């Protein structure tokens with residue numbers, strides 16, 4: 179049976195825009211856009227993983243606001259991931275890319291235009307829908 183790989187990812191919201199990261203040519207899913215994050219290690223919670231990965235990949239600290247429903251996606255017979263999203267804000271802002279090719283801040287209404295990794299598509303759709311219903315609560319972010 180295929181092992182389920184659990185992956186935490188961050189929807190980092192700042193001034194109504196979300197941080198999108200582009201995978202580099204030499205990564206799996208080359209040049210696809212993703213939400214920064216990574217694989218959850220043994221003895222680590224999804225939230226702990228996210229803080230560690232975001233610091234390792236982008237050199238920034240985040241504050242987790244809430245989690246959203248995860249998405250299970252089978253990329254191939256041997257690769258099945260559970261992508262677990264968290265809404266986050268910044269603590270500091272000097273992004274240094276350690277692994278990704280590029281990053282951008284995308285307005286929420288334009289998020290669906292990006293060429294996302296397949297597992298991210300339902301997560302982005304659900305987040306855009308949630309934001310349109312809850313934007314008044316997120317004004318301070």
Ligand SMILES: Nc1nc2c([nH]c(=O)n2[C@@H]2O[C@H](COP(=O)(O)OP(=O)(O)OP(=O)(O)O)[C@@H](O)[C@H]2O)c(=O)[nH]1
Nearest residue numbers: 185187205206207212213214215216217259295297298
């Ligand atoms: N971090 C992150 N990973 C994602 C997203 N969407 C998605 O399908 N993935 C997949 O989840 C896995 C996360 O692995 P990772 O970020 O720790 O590292 P990686 O590319 O070095 O993994 P690899 O060792 O499989 O090549 C990758 O296989 C990646 O393709 C996403 O939005 N964020």
